[in-house]
Amino acid sequence: MTRIPQSLLLALPLLPAGARAATALPLSYVQTFGTAGDPVTRLGWGLAVISIVVFALVTIALLAGLLRRRPPVPEFELAVRRDAGGMSWLYVGVSITVVVLAACAVWTMLTLRAIAMPGAADQMKLHVTGAQWWWRVEYQASDPSRGFTTANEIHIPVGQPVKVELSSEDVIHSFWVPQLSGKIDMIPGHTNELWLQASQPGTYRGQCGEFCGAQHAHMAMLVVAQRPEDFATWRDRQLQPAAAPAPGSPGENAERLFVSRCGACHTVRGTDAGGILGPDLTHLMERSTVAAGALPNTPGNLAAWISNPQSIKPGTRMPAPSITPAELQQVVAYLQTLR
Ligand code: HEC
Ligand SMILES: [Cu+2]
Numbered sequence: 001m002t003r004i005p006q007s008l009l010l011a012l013p014l015l016p017a018g019a020r021a022a023t024a025l026p027l028s029y030v031q032t033f034g035t036a037g038d039p040v041t042r043l044g045w046g047l048a049v050i051s052i053v054v055f056a057l058v059t060i061a062l063l064a065g066l067l068r069r070r071p072p073v074p075e076f077e078l079a080v081r082r083d084a085g086g087m088s089w090l091y092v093g094v095s096i097t098v099v100v101l102a103a104c105a106v107w108t109m110l111t112l113r114a115i116a117m118p119g120a121a122d123q124m125k126l127h128v129t130g131a132q133w134w135w136r137v138e139y140q141a142s143d144p145s146r147g148f149t150t151a152n153e154i155h156i157p158v159g160q161p162v163k164v165e166l167s168s169e170d171v172i173h174s175f176w177v178p179q180l181s182g183k184i185d186m187i188p189g190h191t192n193e194l195w196l197q198a199s200q201p202g203t204y205r206g207q208c209g210e211f212c213g214a215q216h217a218h219m220a221m222l223v224v225a226q227r228p229e230d231f232a233t234w235r236d237r238q239l240q241p242a243a244a245p246a247p248g249s250p251g252e253n254a255e256r257l258f259v260s261r262c263g264a265c266h267t268v269r270g271t272d273a274g275g276i277l278g279p280d281l282t283h284l285m286e287r288s289t290v291a292a293g294a295l296p297n298t299p300g301n302l303a304a305w306i307s308n309p310q311s312i313k314p315g316t317r318m319p320a321p322s323i324t325p326a327e328l329q330q331v332v333a334y335l336q337t338l339r
Contacts, residue, residue: 027207029178029179033225034181036115036195036197040181050100117195123163126138127166127167128166132219133213133216133218133316134151135152136280146239148282153221153288155234157225158199158228160197161197162195164194164195167190173186173208176207177204180225185210201225201226201227202224203225205223206220218313220294237283237339242269245337255271258273259273261323262281262321262331266278281338283339285339291312308320
């Protein structure tokens with residue numbers, strides 16, 4: 001982890017306030033938590049400090065030149081003096097500039113090499129697809145029965161590199177989890193790659209980093225880094241299909257209602273709902289937000305979202321369903337069973 005001294009943060013009031021708050025998940029790029037992000041943060045701070053030092057030195061030299069008093073020089077001596085003193089300073093200045101810029105370029109290249117893919121062949125692999133305005137997350141495994149799909153919340157085991165393949169279903173998006181890695185575009189018809197590695201358990205905020213339409217700002221995600229045993233538990237639960245309601249129970253009616261009204265766009269594994277236009281909802285209740293981070297996942301927010309998604313994310317690809325209040329209640333109760 002690269003941690004920046006608190007005093008330095010306080011000395012730079014222009015930094016986003018979130019960088020200092022540990023409670024509200026900051027979208028912080030001044031502090032990183034793993035080997036995929038640390039070299040970038042170090043480089044960023046290094047370049048910032050170098051720029052500040054250079055700026056200060058140039059300012060001092062300029063002021064010294066302006067303020068230094070000299071005796072008046074007779075016309076005919078001027079040309080001689082300029083050659084003697086002035087030119088040598090010019091060489092000194094240019095040499096320092098070249099050395100500093102070359103050093104910055106080399107450091108940048110070394111950083112790029114450090115954050116290129118890790119070598120390990122048996123990394124865990126994810127494919128994340130950007131869509132207006134949410135994230136499809138596919139966990140891939142060599143044994144296909146160990147793969148599954150979820151959305152908007154990525155879980156990873158702490159301390160392991162996770163390879164993430166990125167693509168887009170519509171326009172250009174950008175995958176950005178600043179505390180864990182750099183940022184890279186998600187491009188239709190092209191697969192980009194990066195990797196994530198968290199050095200400590202926690203929830204890290206991610207955000208689409210490329211303007212992708214009206215709800216770009218509401219295209220957020222969470223990366224939850226867990227201890228390997230907790231991650232294994234989570235993955236085993238994700239692999240399960242949804243629990244079937246008891247035959248003849250009200251739950252069975254509710255499931256039928258969901259399949260007929262929502263199943264064209266949403267998948268719930270274990271039911272006839274197999275749509276892929278919207279997020280997989282098989283384990284919706286395991287996620288802490290609704291609609292790509294737009295709302296906390298509570299029954300009230302689910303009801304608000306389903307009854308009128310357009311009021312929460314105007315332009316979203318989910319239309320407002322024509323649904324009675326009683327049906328809405330049934331559907332929300334059904335979603336609560338998707339654990
Ligand atoms: C025409 C396709 C379509 C239909 C029909 C549809 N949805 Fe959606 N739904 C979407 C899309 C697309 C999103 C992602 C929206 C976003 O985040 O911008 C979504 C998001 C959601 C989410 C949030 C999921 C998450 O992980 O954040 C829930 C819950 C949801 N829909 C429930 C329903 C229910 C219940 C119905 C039926 C009453 C329904 N949807 C009908 C397309 C649809
Ligand atoms: Cu986007």
